[in-house]
Amino acid sequence: MIALLLCSKMVVGLLSFVGVIALMGIFAPWIAPHDPYANDILIKFAPYSLDHSLGTDHLGRDILSRLIYGIRPTLFLSLLTMLATISLGTIMGLLSGYFRGIVDEVIMRIVDMMLSFPSQIMIFAVIALLGVDVQNIIIANVIIKWDWYARMIRTNVMKYRDRNFILYSRCIGSKESYILGRHLLPSIASEMAVLASLDVGWTICFRSEGGSVVSHIILDVKNLHITFEQPKVSKQILEDVSFSVKAGKCLGILGESGSGKSMTTKAILGLLNRDFQISGTATFEGKDLLQMGDGDLRTLRGSAIGMILQNPMTCFNPLYKIGNQIYETFDAHGIFPRDQYKVEAINILEKMCIHDPEGVLQKFPHQLSGGMLQRVMIGIAMSMNPRLLICDEPTTAIDSITQYEIIKEFQRIKAESNVGMLFITHDVSVISHIADEVIVLNKGKLVDRGPFSEILKNPKDAYTKLLIEKKLAVADHYKSVLAQGGVR
Known part of the structure; x- marks a missing residue:
C-alpha cells in the first residue's frame, strides 16, 4: 500500500512539502534570520523588507523567525495528539465493529455519551481537573476526539468483517488478534489516514487558539x-x-x-x-x-x-x-x-x-x-x-x-x-x-x-x-x- 501511495506524484509532492516544513522547524536556530523573542518597538508593524521578509509584529519581532520557531512545538503537539487519539479510537473501533454484541453495545453507548457533551466544555473540565501543561492538553484532545475515531473506524470494520478473506482466516484457525492486525487494520488504513490528516489540522487550530482556552x-x-x-x-x-x-x-x-x-x-x-x-x-x-x-x-x-x-x-x-x-x-x-x-x-x-x-x-x-x-x-x-x-x-x-x-x-x-x-x-x-x-x-x-x-x-x-x-x-x-x- 505504501509503495502504491509513493507512486502518486501528488502524494510524493505533499509529503515532500510537509517534510520541508518539518526540517525548517528542526533547524530553526540555524535558518531563522532573527531572534524570535527580540523586541524593537521602533520598528513595530514594519512592512516586508530585505531584513524582515514578512515584516514585524506589534512588538517589532520578526514574523518569519517566529513562524519558523513555531513549527516545532506545533508539529510535536499535533503529531503526538494525533497518534494518541488514533490509537485509542482505532482500538475501540476495531473491538466494537469486529466482536459486536455486548462489546459493541458498551463501547457505542460510551461513544454516544461522549459525543453528547460540547467539546469546549470537556476541554475546560479536563484542564481544570488536571492542570495546564502540554501533557494535559494532549489528554484533553484525546478525550474529546477518540469517540469520533471509534465510530468512523467501527463503520469501516463492519464493512470488511464479513468479507470472504476474513471468513477464510477464521476458518483456518487464525487468532482474533492476528485477523485484526493482519487483515482488518490494513484494510481500513486509508480511511484512518484521511481522518488523521484532518485531525492534525484541527489540533493545530486548537493549539493556535489554546492560549485563551487553557490559560487560567x-x-x-x-x-x-x-x-x-x-x-x-x-x-x-x-x-x-x-x-x-x-x-x-x-x-x-x-x-x-x-x-x-x-x-x-x-x-x-x-x-x-x-x-x-x-x-x-x-x-x-x-x-x-x-x-x-x-x-x-x-x-x-x-x-x-x-x-x-x-x-x-x-x-x-x-x-x-x-x-x-x-x-x-x-x-x-x-x-x-x-x-x-x-x-x-x-x-x-x-x-x-x-x-x-x-x-x-x-x-x-x-x-x-x-x-x-x-x-x-x-x-x-x-x-x-x-x-x-x-x-x-x-x-x-x-x-x-x-x-x-x-x-x-x-x-x-x-x-x-x-x-x-x-x-x-x-x-x-x-x-x-x-x-x-x-x-x-x-x-x-x-x-x-x-x-x-x-x-x-x-x-x-x-x-x-x-x-x-x-x-x-x-x-x-x-x-x-x-x-x-x-x-x-
Whole structure:
C-alpha cells in the first residue's frame, strides 16, 4: 500500500512539502534570520523588507523567525495528539465493529455519551481537573476526539468483517488478534489516514487558539488598599488596585519609584509589618493570601510562589558560600534528600548556563558578578517549580549587557514553562520584551492597563503617555546618533 501511495506524484509532492516544513522547524536556530523573542518597538508593524521578509509584529519581532520557531512545538503537539487519539479510537473501533454484541453495545453507548457533551466544555473540565501543561492538553484532545475515531473506524470494520478473506482466516484457525492486525487494520488504513490528516489540522487550530482556552487565572487581586498607620501618621500607599495573572502569561507592573509597585507584592506575600493596614483580596489557587496565617504563607513562599528581588549583590548573605545559600532553600521546603543537594544545585546552575557550576558553589557572593548572582537567584526560584513567579525590578542594578541576558532568561522561562509571571519595573523597554499585559501605577493608583502594544499606541492616562514619550525620545535620539556615525 505504501509503495502504491509513493507512486502518486501528488502524494510524493505533499509529503515532500510537509517534510520541508518539518526540517525548517528542526533547524530553526540555524535558518531563522532573527531572534524570535527580540523586541524593537521602533520598528513595530514594519512592512516586508530585505531584513524582515514578512515584516514585524506589534512588538517589532520578526514574523518569519517566529513562524519558523513555531513549527516545532506545533508539529510535536499535533503529531503526538494525533497518534494518541488514533490509537485509542482505532482500538475501540476495531473491538466494537469486529466482536459486536455486548462489546459493541458498551463501547457505542460510551461513544454516544461522549459525543453528547460540547467539546469546549470537556476541554475546560479536563484542564481544570488536571492542570495546564502540554501533557494535559494532549489528554484533553484525546478525550474529546477518540469517540469520533471509534465510530468512523467501527463503520469501516463492519464493512470488511464479513468479507470472504476474513471468513477464510477464521476458518483456518487464525487468532482474533492476528485477523485484526493482519487483515482488518490494513484494510481500513486509508480511511484512518484521511481522518488523521484532518485531525492534525484541527489540533493545530486548537493549539493556535489554546492560549485563551487553557490559560487560567492563578492570582486574582481585587480592591487592594494599603495604608501606613502610626499614632500621628496615616498615609495611603495603595488605593483600590485590581489585577489578575494567568498561567503561562506575564503581567507587567510599570511605574516610577514610590508608585506602590513593590508594596503591592509585599502585601500579597505577607511581608509588610503591622504598621501597614491591608484590605481587599488576593486569591491564589482558590485561597485568599491576605487571610492566611504566617505559617501557611511561609510554605507558599519560595515553593508555589517564587520571588526574584532587585539588586542581587545585596540579596545574598556575604558570610556564606553560594552553595550553602542554595541548600538553605532546599532545607526550607524539604523537596530533596540531603545527599542530593549538591547534585541538584549543580543542575540548577547548569540550567542557568553558568560555567563551572561546581566551582561557583564554593564561591562567596562578592566573587561573582551581578549577572551571575541574578541567574543563581532565578535558578533557585525555578527549582521549586513555582506556579507564580514575582520579579521585583530584577534588571535594575545590573549593566545593560547583563540586563539583556537576564531578559533572555525570563523569555526562555516563559516559553518553556507554564508559570504565571508578575514583572515589576520602571523601565518601558524592559517590560516591552516580556509582558503580555501591563498595568501602570502612579502615586498608588492604577491609571492604565492593557496589552503592551495597546498601551504603546493609545495610552489612556497622561502619566502613561509621558512615560512612553520620554522612552521613545531617548530611542529616537540614539538612532539619530547612530545614523550620524558616532557619539557627540
